[in-house]
Amino acid sequence: MADIKHWNLSETGMAFDPQTGESFQLNPAAKAIIERLRRGLTDEQIAVELAKEFGIDLERALRDVLVFKAEIDVIRSAV
Amino acid sequence: MKGVCVGISGINATDNPGPGVAVARGLRDALPGLPLVGLSYDVHDPGNYLTDLFKNSFLMPYPTHGWTELRGALDRVQSKTGMNVLIPCLDVELPLLIRHQADLAKRGIRTLLPTEEQFDLRSKDRLAALAKKIGCRYPRTVVVHGIDELLQRLRTDMPLPAIVKGKYYKAYTVYNLDAAAMKGAEIASEWGYPLLLQSPVPGAELNLMGLSDAKGKLRGRVVIKKQLTTHLGKVWTAVTIHDPEIERLSERFCRVTKWRGPFELECIRAKDGLYLIEINPRFPAWVHFATGAGVNLPRQMLELIMDGRCATQDEYAAGKFCVRQTSEFVTDLSYFENLLSKGNREGT
Numbered sequence: 001m002a003d004i005k006h007w008n009l010s011e012t013g014m015a016f017d018p019q020t021g022e023s024f025q026l027n028p029a030a031k032a033i034i035e036r037l038r039r040g041l042t043d044e045q046i047a048v049e050l051a052k053e054f055g056i057d058l059e060r061a062l063r064d065v066l067v068f069k070a071e072i073d074v075i076r077s078a079v
Numbered sequence: 080m081k082g083v084c085v086g087i088s089g090i091n092a093t094d095n096p097g098p099g100v101a102v103a104r105g106l107r108d109a110l111p112g113l114p115l116v117g118l119s120y121d122v123h124d125p126g127n128y129l130t131d132l133f134k135n136s137f138l139m140p141y142p143t144h145g146w147t148e149l150r151g152a153l154d155r156v157q158s159k160t161g162m163n164v165l166i167p168c169l170d171v172e173l174p175l176l177i178r179h180q181a182d183l184a185k186r187g188i189r190t191l192l193p194t195e196e197q198f199d200l201r202s203k204d205r206l207a208a209l210a211k212k213i214g215c216r217y218p219r220t221v222v223v224h225g226i227d228e229l230l231q232r233l234r235t236d237m238p239l240p241a242i243v244k245g246k247y248y249k250a251y252t253v254y255n256l257d258a259a260a261m262k263g264a265e266i267a268s269e270w271g272y273p274l275l276l277q278s279p280v281p282g283a284e285l286n287l288m289g290l291s292d293a294k295g296k297l298r299g300r301v302v303i304k305k306q307l308t309t310h311l312g313k314v315w316t317a318v319t320i321h322d323p324e325i326e327r328l329s330e331r332f333c334r335v336t337k338w339r340g341p342f343e344l345e346c347i348r349a350k351d352g353l354y355l356i357e358i359n360p361r362f363p364a365w366v367h368f369a370t371g372a373g374v375n376l377p378r379q380m381l382e383l384i385m386d387g388r389c390a391t392q393d394e395y396a397a398g399k400f401c402v403r404q405t406s407e408f409v410t411d412l413s414y415f416e417n418l419l420s421k422g423n424r425e426g427t
Contacts, residue, residue, distance in 0.1 A: 018397030
């Protein structure tokens, strides 16, 4: 998993990596996941909160978390 | 800082800008009353007409005319303005000034210049060896001394696309032999031989600007990632970052070479790590980005020149967005006439 601890996250959902200079525009779900990862929540805990916040079932929420984390790794390795 | 008057060259703030105007802006920000003098090689240099920045501006002889002529011109500038510090901002004028820096000091003009050996170490035809010494990757590069040799290398052991580079300035990526010959001849006609052929390295372009004191200690730095560049590869927008690898590289560069003065490391962050592409022996044209981000290296340099010391200044925020702009202004034709007829803007 990419080190997102040091990313700057704006209110509008823009993430900036101060080490590489890359910027990402996050959708609300991505922003919600990153905020929770930075708080140290596990994938399952994030999925529970996401399911509540976005009104989706737990299984789908967990899949979204895992897919998003994999995508972030792909982006980071391509930078 | 009383009794100081700084001469600054490289005031060609054009589409391929020299750093001089940006250096002057940094000094003006820090020391509003400090008298600055522009030293120009072309009557059309925009810096000649920036009356708010430079109290006067002088046309100088090209460095190729030799020391006697340049020394005479500097003497005239000094007698008219009291210039006692010189910050040269162009690669081509450095060898002459480095060779004669003792003469400059004798005339009361202070500088902070690399030694001849330091200057040569980072020349493009010797950079591979220096990169190895300071522990950084360097792209495969060959030196060629003519167009026939350039084409021969491209036909045999240097695959296309390749980058054709001049020893001092300019670099073009070429995709076929015709373009390679054309661009090689274009660069050679302006800057001479040798030329360099380099394998391109895909990745993000990172630049570090730094200032080293006379003992090889880094006194300030800023790192940017280029976002948008011009067709000549000059930065147009950039963002400040903190990249630990290039930061450590700058410390090693200063320590190993005992570099004196400002410098710029041009690097590429590739998938397999950091590559050193070029080292410039002066401030880069984006020096005012760094000043805006909170690290005013021209002021630091002036302190080093005048006091022999300055505080280290390398704290800045990552994520500052730097934007270059073009703008126009209207001025008086008499300045142009004075530069042509009397060699300086004010006609003194």
